[in-house]
Amino acid sequence: MELARPYLLFLGDVPDALAAKTALGIVDWRPEWCLGQHRLPGCAADAKIPDLTIAEAAKAGAKTMVVGVVNAGGVLPEHWIASIVAALEAGLDVATGLHVRLASIPAIAEAAAKHGRKLHDVRHTSERFATGKGTPRSGLRLLTVGTDCSVGKKYTALALEKEMRARGFDADFRATGQTGVFISGRGAAIDAVVADFISGAVEWLSPAAAPGHWDVVEGQGSLFHPSFAGVSLGLLHGAQPDAFVVCHEPTRTRMRGVPHALPTIREVIDLTVACGRLTNPAIAPVGIAINTQALDETEARRVCAEAEAFHGLPASDPVRFGVAPIVDRLQALFPAGRRK
Amino acid sequence: MELARPYLLFLGDVPDALAAKTALGIVDWRPEWCLGQHRLPGCAADAKIPDLTIAEAAKAGAKTMVVGVVNAGGVLPEHWIASIVAALEAGLDVATGLHVRLASIPAIAEAAAKHGRKLHDVRHTSERFATGKGTPRSGLRLLTVGTDCSVGKKYTALALEKEMRARGFDADFRATGQTGVFISGRGAAIDAVVADFISGAVEWLSPAAAPGHWDVVEGQGSLFHPSFAGVSLGLLHGAQPDAFVVCHEPTRTRMRGVPHALPTIREVIDLTVACGRLTNPAIAPVGIAINTQALDETEARRVCAEAEAFHGLPASDPVRFGVAPIVDRLQALFPAGRRK
Numbered sequence: 001m002e003l004a005r006p007y008l009l010f011l012g013d014v015p016d017a018l019a020a021k022t023a024l025g026i027v028d029w030r031p032e033w034c035l036g037q038h039r040l041p042g043c044a045a046d047a048k049i050p051d052l053t054i055a056e057a058a059k060a061g062a063k064t065m066v067v068g069v070v071n072a073g074g075v076l077p078e079h080w081i082a083s084i085v086a087a088l089e090a091g092l093d094v095a096t097g098l099h100v101r102l103a104s105i106p107a108i109a110e111a112a113a114k115h116g117r118k119l120h121d122v123r124h125t126s127e128r129f130a131t132g133k134g135t136p137r138s139g140l141r142l143l144t145v146g147t148d149c150s151v152g153k154k155y156t157a158l159a160l161e162k163e164m165r166a167r168g169f170d171a172d173f174r175a176t177g178q179t180g181v182f183i184s185g186r187g188a189a190i191d192a193v194v195a196d197f198i199s200g201a202v203e204w205l206s207p208a209a210a211p212g213h214w215d216v217v218e219g220q221g222s223l224f225h226p227s228f229a230g231v232s233l234g235l236l237h238g239a240q241p242d243a244f245v246v247c248h249e250p251t252r253t254r255m256r257g258v259p260h261a262l263p264t265i266r267e268v269i270d271l272t273v274a275c276g277r278l279t280n281p282a283i284a285p286v287g288i289a290i291n292t293q294a295l296d297e298t299e300a301r302r303v304c305a306e307a308e309a310f311h312g313l314p315a316s317d318p319v320r321f322g323v324a325p326i327v328d329r330l331q332a333l334f335p336a337g338r339r340k
Numbered sequence: 341m342e343l344a345r346p347y348l349l350f351l352g353d354v355p356d357a358l359a360a361k362t363a364l365g366i367v368d369w370r371p372e373w374c375l376g377q378h379r380l381p382g383c384a385a386d387a388k389i390p391d392l393t394i395a396e397a398a399k400a401g402a403k404t405m406v407v408g409v410v411n412a413g414g415v416l417p418e419h420w421i422a423s424i425v426a427a428l429e430a431g432l433d434v435a436t437g438l439h440v441r442l443a444s445i446p447a448i449a450e451a452a453a454k455h456g457r458k459l460h461d462v463r464h465t466s467e468r469f470a471t472g473k474g475t476p477r478s479g480l481r482l483l484t485v486g487t488d489c490s491v492g493k494k495y496t497a498l499a500l501e502k503e504m505r506a507r508g509f510d511a512d513f514r515a516t517g518q519t520g521v522f523i524s525g526r527g528a529a530i531d532a533v534v535a536d537f538i539s540g541a542v543e544w545l546s547p548a549a550a551p552g553h554w555d556v557v558e559g560q561g562s563l564f565h566p567s568f569a570g571v572s573l574g575l576l577h578g579a580q581p582d583a584f585v586v587c588h589e590p591t592r593t594r595m596r597g598v599p600h601a602l603p604t605i606r607e608v609i610d611l612t613v614a615c616g617r618l619t620n621p622a623i624a625p626v627g628i629a630i631n632t633q634a635l636d637e638t639e640a641r642r643v644c645a646e647a648e649a650f651h652g653l654p655a656s657d658p659v660r661f662g663v664a665p666i667v668d669r670l671q672a673l674f675p676a677g678r679r680k
């Protein structure tokens with residue numbers, strides 16, 4: 001799935017900022033792709049970019065209207081359909097992360113066909129993948145892995161890409177989840193792929209690259225999560241990472257949604273290396289990203305310092321303290337990493 | 341997916357026995373479910389059960405016509421459509437393992453709707469699964485795992501079920517692949533499930549059971565196969581097996597379809613225990629099934645004896661020597677395994 005840019009972000013009339021978190025995430029990480037926002041009367045979210053009508057956005061060169069909202073049940077409110085049809089009529093593609101498929105709504109399907117526009121359902125995938133081959137590919141790859149779901153793997157990958165680019169690395173974030181796809185403009189929601197093709201889909205989304213190029217691949221789930229470990233393992237094999245960063249939330253005691261205890265960072269490192277060796281014998285941990293949101297600053301610094309000393313790896317909170325120490329390590333371990 | 345029984349096996353006019361291997365497998369393992377076979381002129385396969393017309397089969401009480409063949413590309417030859425429509429008109433459901441969906445063929449879809457019959461595409465699944473929970477379920481479970489794909493995991497599971505039942509165990513084979521689904525009458529092709537639901541699908545197909553009941557779960561792929569390990573891990577977590585049997589083909593040097601070397605039996609045992617502990621801390625290996633087809637009898641005995649001595653586990657070729665030693669071990673380790 002490849003999304004044409006720049007974007008017009010559709011916020012509808014969502015009741016609060018949380019419902020527009022996809023749009024806000026896109027603006028955070030890709031402000032240069034976002035021409036403006038289109039809101040309906042009563043919208044309580046604000047992405048702090050210019051408000052544009054659909055006609056204005058089309059005139060300014062917008063290529064895709066991204067429905068950057070989540071709502072209960074993933075359905076599309078009736079009164080948003082007119083805006084989507086208007087965008088298609090104005091020559092824009094439309095992309096959503098909602099559960100409902102755009103083409104299942106007759107008025108939208110007809111408008112897309114009539115005006116030759118693309119409809120992207122980022123939560124689904126229409127791409128037909130091959131099975132993974134595990135063949136070594138050129139280029140360098142980093143994968144973020146987790147002690148659990150929802151511990152900051154996407155944020156960490158994006159923060160790493162940003163820091164690496166700032167230092168002149170040739171680095172690209174590779175999306176494996178729906179919000180990530182909007183932010184990278186390309187990718188696939190890997191948990192929506194048919195099981196046989198998990199690693200094959202990752203091979204597709206992180207293809208062979210120049211020898212010093214870095215793909216920073218967004219991780220999913222955890223090898224220790226009883227619901228999603230299969231996805232995480234296929235992703236690990238498909239990404240064949242040279243380096244990985246373990247993401248962790250230190251106050252969590254149970255895995256998300258299940259009663260199982262969290263694994264230790266050490267267990268995650270060991271199992272990631274044991275399994276990852278299959279497609280990259282040189283796989284190595286390069287850092288620990290700790291989500292310290294629930295801790296005060298002193299405690300946060302203590303937790304990071306402790307993890308750093310215990311594991312012999314740079315440990316930091318990407319939001320609070322940045323990822324510079326992890327990129328320092330990456331730079332030291334992979335001097336061949338190409339500068340742009 | 342639950343298939344109504346007994347079956348009429350449709351063999352069409354396949355050019356050789358290999359093309360009818362699904363049907364032959366069903367007759368091997370479930371002769372009591374197979375009323376007869378229906379063949380077209382020129383059919384070169386023979387399941388050695390009565391030849392019946394569709395009318396005769398319907399009269400005898402057949403409930404599902406199983407298209408028990410594979411053919412290049414998984415397509416349905418035009419001239420088989422009339423037989424399928426006739427079966428639906430006679431009141432039978434129809435099931436296939438072909439890639440093409442039965443309902444995508446208008447004449448078949450119309451006949452099924454008109455006569456209120458079910459169409460089963462065993463290679464696909466229309467079941468909507470929940471994500472896995474990893475919650476302990478009552479009953480005992482055994483999983484066959486492999487050093488590779490296609491090393492005899494289905495055959496081993498079926499041989500174990502047969503031997504266990506012969507000794508009075510309350511044991512059920514649980515299918516996770518298409519041929520297995522025909523043989524068990526229930527199940528799902530686990531590699532066709534959406535990635536997020538692998539372990540959830542296995543929890544569905546091996547539900548909570550009486551405390552001494554055994555589910556013998558058909559394994560898929562290998563934790564060491566770069567194409568399919570995600571499926572294997574989700575299956576392991578979902579099955580939460582108490583016991584597992586490692587299946588191995590000793591003359592194979594490369595994983596099927598990829599250049600990767602085969603893991604050792606020891607590596608498979610260690611990684612299966614390391615990962616399987618997540619949903620069943622008591623997981624333990626109980627035997628090794630060695631496919632010695634490529635060896636002469638002396639060599640076959642030597643390889644089994646060597647594996648047995650080296651791993652301290654009963655090792656046997658299920659086809660050549662049977663699985664009695666493995667069931668002996670199971671009986672010793674799980675005295676609570678209920679006899680019917």
